[in-house]
Amino acid sequence: MDGELYFIADDGTSDRELWKSDGTSAGTVRVKDVWGGKTSSTPELLTAAGSVLFFSANDGTTGKELWRSDGTEPGTYRVKDILTGTAHSDPKALTSFKGSLYFTADVEGLGRELWVSDGSPSGTRLFLDIFPGVPGSSPAQLVPMNEALLFDAHNGIHGTELWTSDGTPEGTRLLKDIQPGSLSSSPHDMQALDGRLYFNANDGLKGFEPWTSDGTPEGTRLLKDIWVAGASGNSLNRGFVPFNGQVFFGASNGSGTTLWRTDGTTAGTVSAANVAPYFDRDFALTPGFFYFPGYIGTSNDIELLKSDGTATGTVLVKDIAPGFSSAPDDFALLDGVLYFSAGENPTPRRGLWRSDGTGTGTQQVKQLPAGAGSFNPRFLTEVNGILLFLAYDPEGVATSCGEAMGRWRARTG
Known part of the structure; x- marks a missing residue:
């Protein structure tokens, strides 16, 4: 708003x-x-x-x-x-x-x-x-x-x-x-x-x-x-x-x-x-196709x-x-690129991914090191050309649920 x-x-x-x-x-x-x-x-x-x-x-x-x-x-x-x-x-x-x-x-x-x-x-x-x-x-x-x-x-x-x-x-x-x-x-x-x-x-x-x-x-x-x-x-x-x-x-x-x-x-x-x-779960529309x-x-x-x-x-x-x-969800489009959350095999850790609609152009953006927990990005939203989302911060202060969740941002450049 x-x-x-x-x-x-x-x-x-x-x-x-x-x-x-x-x-x-x-x-x-x-x-x-x-x-x-x-x-x-x-x-x-x-x-x-x-x-x-x-x-x-x-x-x-x-x-x-x-x-x-x-x-x-x-x-x-x-x-x-x-x-x-x-x-x-x-x-x-x-x-x-x-x-x-x-x-x-x-x-x-x-x-x-x-x-x-x-x-x-x-x-x-x-x-x-x-x-x-x-x-x-x-x-x-x-x-x-x-x-x-x-x-x-x-x-x-x-x-x-x-x-x-x-x-x-x-x-x-x-x-x-x-x-x-x-x-x-x-x-x-x-x-x-x-x-x-x-x-x-x-x-x-x-x-x-x-x-x-x-x-x-x-x-x-x-x-x-x-x-x-x-x-x-x-x-x-x-x-x-x-x-x-x-x-x-x-x-x-x-x-x-x-x-x-x-x-x-x-x-x-x-x-x-x-x-x-x-x-x-989610979907995203582009001029030529939908995810x-x-x-x-x-x-x-x-x-x-x-x-x-x-x-x-x-x-x-x-x-x-x-x-x-991988159960992808939390879709958001930024400058024509799809950002989303996805799980990885063999552990149920979720990371931030991006895609241009091709297999080679679908890549992980961020995940935490092994043993550090799941990055688990959620609520991806574009605001003023920036992608905002909620994710796990292992260096933050733990909440009552035992996690430290912080507001993150991502740019395309």
Whole structure:
């Protein structure tokens, strides 16, 4: 946000609190010690809405509630004690939509329902009581698309189904009862890609299969019954990836998971390559291809793959740990080069790697000496032309978990 990375860290004095960095040592500072002293406020779900960062935190007085920050200590404060006292309203699914923050909160007598905030106490309110009483409608995902907010909810009549809102209570309604009646289609893994929603749902007849929606009831439909086995056929693994006007995902027709692609039509939903993608671990898009973790055929050896969307163009980039899954993740692109974390054989140590998309151009950037532990880079993020990430520092001060984790940086030059 505004050229700075916000993250959670423990400096040994204030436990885990909100920090920020511009990529320099001097510009890496704690924003605020929300719960003073050695107790962590456990900030979570950092979400930018305009020039404001929203998150949930516990200051030790009001429980876990909604907070906001402008990047300064005076400008970091609790928005509202939604569930008064020390109990937690536990805000979740923080989502920016039409200039406001939408989220769910759990309040006594209401259960978990949809709330909205403009960043002020008076402007933070229950948006709509969809399922009156406890446990509430319990939305888990909020996805903005085409001037609408799509989400899953249970109103006590139709089960957990797909809902839509234009940002007003009167414009909020059930979009489609995918599994008619009181049972739930349980839509999940919802992603808005190129003006359409892709998700996984169960209509009660075909099991969990890929669905798509343009935000209208008539445009919300089964994409394809891939595993034709009735209600027991659940084809999808997790995650959808947009590339060159199509959407890619992993699915099984009953004979193992492979890479599929769709143009949004049933006829255009076809198997693309005999590889099993793990898009829920990570992926990265380039103009000519996309990177992802996966394995070829039935090897179960999860390595770095890439695809241009065709069967011949879907290939192993490099077998980093032969006979062992390197399980690459935490992808970040910097100047067209992919940086990622990967494990090594025979020990489960993880190092920092980089790739230009070729086998010879896929090389280790940093690992600790043998016996010094695992470098274990995580949360790779580009900020102002610099790669920032969390990694193990054997010369640092050990945390309560027995590790010394520090914020590292890398340049391409």
